[in-house]
Amino acid sequence: MKSATPKVLHHICGRSLVGHVLAAAHELDPKNLVVVVGHAREKVTEHLTGTDPHVRTAVQAEQNGTGHAVRMALEELGGTVDGTVVVVCGDTPLLTGETLKRLATTHQTDGNAVTVLTAEVPDATGYGRIVRDDASGAVTAIVEHKDASDAQRAIREINSGVFAFDGQLLADALGKVRTDNSQGEEYLTDVLGILREAGHRVGASVAGDHREIAGINNRVQLAEARRILNDRLLERAMLAGVTIVDPATTWVDVTVSFEQDAVVHPGTQLHGATRVGEGAEVGPNCRLTDTQVGAGARVDNTVADRAQVGPGASVGPFAYLRPGTRLGPKSKVGTYVETKNSSIGEGTKIPHLSYVGDATIGEYTNIGAASVFVNYDGQDKHHTTVGSHCRTGSDNMFVAPVTVGDGAYTAAGSVITKDVPPGSLAVARGQQRNIEGWVARKRPGSAAAKAAEAASRQGEGED
Numbered sequence: 001m002k003s004a005t006p007k008v009l010h011h012i013c014g015r016s017l018v019g020h021v022l023a024a025a026h027e028l029d030p031k032n033l034v035v036v037v038g039h040a041r042e043k044v045t046e047h048l049t050g051t052d053p054h055v056r057t058a059v060q061a062e063q064n065g066t067g068h069a070v071r072m073a074l075e076e077l078g079g080t081v082d083g084t085v086v087v088v089c090g091d092t093p094l095l096t097g098e099t100l101k102r103l104a105t106t107h108q109t110d111g112n113a114v115t116v117l118t119a120e121v122p123d124a125t126g127y128g129r130i131v132r133d134d135a136s137g138a139v140t141a142i143v144e145h146k147d148a149s150d151a152q153r154a155i156r157e158i159n160s161g162v163f164a165f166d167g168q169l170l171a172d173a174l175g176k177v178r179t180d181n182s183q184g185e186e187y188l189t190d191v192l193g194i195l196r197e198a199g200h201r202v203g204a205s206v207a208g209d210h211r212e213i214a215g216i217n218n219r220v221q222l223a224e225a226r227r228i229l230n231d232r233l234l235e236r237a238m239l240a241g242v243t244i245v246d247p248a249t250t251w252v253d254v255t256v257s258f259e260q261d262a263v264v265h266p267g268t269q270l271h272g273a274t275r276v277g278e279g280a281e282v283g284p285n286c287r288l289t290d291t292q293v294g295a296g297a298r299v300d301n302t303v304a305d306r307a308q309v310g311p312g313a314s315v316g317p318f319a320y321l322r323p324g325t326r327l328g329p330k331s332k333v334g335t336y337v338e339t340k341n342s343s344i345g346e347g348t349k350i351p352h353l354s355y356v357g358d359a360t361i362g363e364y365t366n367i368g369a370a371s372v373f374v375n376y377d378g379q380d381k382h383h384t385t386v387g388s389h390c391r392t393g394s395d396n397m398f399v400a401p402v403t404v405g406d407g408a409y410t411a412a413g414s415v416i417t418k419d420v421p422p423g424s425l426a427v428a429r430g431q432q433r434n435i436e437g438w439v440a441r442k443r444p445g446s447a448a449a450k451a452a453e454a455a456s457r458q459g460e461g462e463d
Helices: 017-026 041-051 066-076 097-110 167-174 190-197 219-239 438-442 447-462
Strands: 034-037 056-059 084-087 114-120 129-132 139-143 157-166 202-206 269-271 287-289 302-305 319-321 332-344 349-361 372-374 384-386 397-399 402-404
Touching: 017 041, 017 097, 034 041, 034 066, 041 056, 056 066, 066 084, 066 167, 084 097, 084 167, 097 114, 097 157, 097 202, 114 190, 139 190, 139 202, 157 167, 157 202, 167 190, 190 202, 397 402, 438 447
Parallel strands: 034 056, 114 202, 269 287, 287 302, 302 319, 319 332, 332 349, 349 372, 349 384, 372 397, 384 402
Antiparallel strands: 084 157, 114 157, 129 139, 129 157
16 A cells, blocks of 8 residues: 555545445444454554444464464454354455345355355456356365466456354364465465365355455555445435435545435535435535535535534535534525534524634524634633624624624624623724825825826816
């Protein structure tokens, strides 16, 4: 990956690579779930502890092969396990729980000692081929590409590296795996031959989509997997009644949810626990993270992080909803408005060019253009309260802490530093003074002076 981040911790669609694999594994409802960690194990273990408390880790201090890794997992569980043991790779984010369930079911139904998850691929070059018994369909060998005959290379069924084992037989066979190979490692695939020679059946379960078994080894493959997984998520949403106007430019995380008749316009990214309500429209060109969009709301060209948009509310274009923003039903946050840690009541409008931070605004209030809620004194944040049915003028500064009562008005250009009683008009600005002839005296010969002189002559002519 050419990265300081361990491969399995790279993210696509809202989860790490290993996180996607664990999500699929959890669908089996396993009694134990163990992740074998080796390279950069401190980072991987910290990630697992923070995201999946049900996972146990087994340390593979030296990377001595796949068989050795599975042996470390079994030792973490006491050395042997009754029932079925499913082994998956930590870098296969497209693997689904459905495929793992089918693997486990086939394993139990066919009475196999081991069942290999396989896939039929368009081009099997470089992969281990699955050789089967023509009569029974049992797997007789997995032959690596370099060792395969021409007839075997024509086989398109390949080994995925995912297996289901009888736990007791697996533990016994791992003790017989040798290391007399070019790498001096314990290969998990050797277990298949050991069990077959002991008279046990080795079977296979074929994945419905060969792309599920793809491992990630570089950034190109990471991007390809992201595209495939994103398409899968969007298809699921569309089949559930969501309109995705342009799937090619819409990106969602696995944790995003939709209600019926939601509409997502082009250029939109939905992350984390974002939820788009029934009939709501999001986009174009939005990035929403952990944001709730209520039914019938409209969010246009907006960045939102941990915000709540009430039913029927309108946001944007070009708005920024920061954490703690709570917009009431039918409220409006308009063009070039930024909000943070603020509750905005039903029907209230902040139409344009304003900053509202650390505030509570009541119902059906209008905040004038170019208003700033001055919440920071250089050391602490302070709160502003504006009541219901208020009308604040343009270019107002509300210097917190301050309260504007219900039904109050504030004049344009005012700096509000004192509480405004309900129903009052607050005027906090200097008196205007016109100094006549200033331009002619201070800017003689300028374009402004000439224009003023021409206007004066025209006025004299009209008189």
